[in-house]
Amino acid sequence: MPETPNRPPEPARSANGTALVRMARGLRPGRLGRRGGAATPADAFDRRLLAPMMLGSVLNPVNSSIISVSLVPIGAAFGAPPSGTAWLISALYLATAIGQPVVGRLIDLFGPRRLFLIGTALTGVAGVIGMLAPNLGTLIAARVILGFGTCAGYPASMYLIRSEARRTGHQSPAGVLTALAVTNQTIAVIGPSLGGVLIAVGGWRATLAVNIPLAVAGILLGLLRLPRTAPPRPDGGRRAAVAGLDLPGMGLFAAMLVSLLLFLMHPHAAAWYLPVITVAAGAAFTWRELRAERAFIDLRVLGGNRPLLLTYARALLAYVVSYALLYGFTQWAEEGRGLSASQAGLVQLPLFATAILVSTTTGRRPEIRGKLIVGATGQLAAGALMLALAPRSPILLLLAVTFLFGIPQGLNSLALQNAVYHQADAERMGSSAGLLRTFGYLGAIVASAANGAVFPHRADTPGLHHLTLFLLGVSALFLVLTLADRSLGRIGAEAAEEGKQAEPVSR
Template identity: 60%
Template sequence: MTTAVAVQTFDRRLILPLVLGAILNPVNSSTLAVALVPIGLAFHALPAETAWLVSGLYLATATGQPVVGRLVDRYGARKLYLAGAALVGVAGVVGVLAPSLGVLVLARVLLGFGTCAGYPAAMYLIRRSGVEKPGGLLTALNVSAQTVVVVGPTLGGLLIGLAGWRAVFAVNIPLAVLCLILGSILLPRAPRPGAHVRLDHLGIGLFAGTLTALMLYLQEPSVRLIWLLPLAAVLAGGFVWRELRYADPFLDVRVFGGNGPLIATYVRALLAQTVAYAYLYGFTQWLEAGHGLSASHAGLLLLPMSLVAVGVSTLTGRRAEFRGKLLAGALSQLVACALMLVLDAGSALWIVVIISVIFGLPQGLNSLANQNALYFQADADRMGASAGLLRTFSYLGAMVSSAATGAFFKHGADTTGLHDLAAFLIVVAGLLLVLILADPSLRHLGAPTPKGIAATG
């Protein structure tokens, strides 16, 4: 299926609210990285227990992103954007006042659902504008989110040093208010949707159940919870059966099933983010618990990664060399993970800095390349759902990394656990490299067509 979109002019006043909405999730993903140890100490919780703070957000977001994206496709960006921003503000208040780890996990789940609208809304509005060369807009979107991801640990460390770990939840309140104000003023109102086809509630429920069962098992893989895997398989089968028979399915599995390059992009996102989040959370915990650094110092040691990632994204964002970017990203992950194998509690900090610098390359390349690839590969009529599903696979990677970190740091974030984690990540990065080399569609992706932008689905 090929959908041609007329070339129009993008209203650049939308950039600020769209960027703010898109960074809400990375703000909450990255600033927490240096807060896990202080929160664990405050509530006398082990790493396996505080891991639910990571998993709770990603479970909610991975399920909610494509659902909210589909709602954006149907009802427009404005309503979903504003509702999400309001929920983020509520979650910030809950986190600040949380009396226990369980309530704090609830705040993270609310944050996960609240941050679902920003990215699909941005991709929807950019694609609907029909911009023929979206590289600049997508780069601005990605660089802003990437900047927050990589600066987040440093910012989180400074906030914790100034006001304690609750500050990483409090920061959501002013951000949510700003999104509500700008969104109300600037985001366009969508026309009323047609009432002839009902929203696919059953399909959404089966999809959510499938992901929830799968991710709950990934959070704590064990024989005791093995029943979650056949449950996920049954729900997935029911989901496919439903989508093949519904007039306006939540996710048209026929479109996705026939679009091999788009599926490959989703799998690349999963693998790349497994490595990225394991480094962001696992390595940071080792710096604090295994190397004896404070949260503020651990955050500062990730600053070189921040600077490199932002610089690489800015310099390469407009270039359409998808394959080259992805190859460089995968190779950098392999090298950085291999260097993690030489670390121990007495390692010089300059080695940590080198690893941080190398990790900046894939942080600046992988997400941007996959996001740009999806822009050209996805059906324009389902851009919101497709963009949300990209985030779902990214968060599945985050869940895999969380499960791996919890398994290898079962008795604490020590050096042995770090080495086991690094070996696992080398395998994942190797699989990513093989997948990139085996995908010939990346060589010509994004070539212009006579009719403007064409999406093949």
């Protein structure tokens, strides 16, 4: 959508005057949202977009949280150790890490609607394949398809938030960003418990089948509510958009990540060639992107945007901790502590319930640096408590660990999301948001590799303690990067000033 400059408040208009203003802003006459039959004001966020935005953005988190209680039953069904079922995690996040910036760039070029619909349909296909999978290999393939299918929801949501901010003139839609983060936290609350119930009722295959109704709902919402218009292109045609795709850059980026993951999952001397391929592909990718006219990831822009690069680095570190806990701690609760899948899911409830409470309470506050400092401190405190866990630890101690981890879970994800919103180039909001999740999923891949390394045969207590020491080191590095980044304080001050000047997102 064309950028709309900020305007001072305007007097009330007649119906004809409102229609003229709406058309002047590049909106079609039927574009305004409706609530109870009344049209949403032209300068208010279109609430019809919220449902598809939220559903699309949670497709990946719901599959992440449900699989955490499914790994042990799946391993038992196929005779696979934790190092084998770890591929179910890595396959999803490898596909997503590659797909997020690719799909984000496509959204920047073509608009969110068609990419959202294609991705949601792939999610349903993955659900069918996973439900019928005869072996672990097929199930891993379903998770790859699922990873690509869930790529569109989050960058599409961030693109829509930015385009609505332009249209309405409200540059800090804190309420919408908070709603998006809280929705993800809420679905994470439901995920482990829902997974335990589904396993109890229909076995682990039911945890894959849940994607089918979610995909149907997403397709219907996308068809009914997402705008049809694509962003403007130089010649107004599809040829310019297709020419804007940096296919060699995308291929080199994928080669770099695939070779890196293969080495991280099984690091040994015989696989020496994988780091070589990673370095070579990374060097070729850098060379290509610095010279490409329309780069897939514009390294020249990123190189000049140090605050955004630091945000991506913090995202990687934060998600290493989050996902290592989600999968490593849950597997230990089932195998090392002896809980059932449903009980292990219930133990996770304090984590996500606390995260929702923290996100809801602090979401509208513009400070970013303070949230990240408290989040890093919370990770260190929770990690220290994990060192006290033993095979006969009381349930209250497990609940205390998940409660403490809920504080950084609620602070870090929202603060990182808001940081990207303020730091990224507006014209590349889709790909920048995709990159945020790419770095988060790289963190998930590192966490999966760490889990496979410390739990080679079963999730026992010594392995959990080794994992905890690793997480404490990552959390300390996260804290150092946050304390050293003074630019975060400026973002908070600017956001607070914008919040004073802007009207509410919706009326």
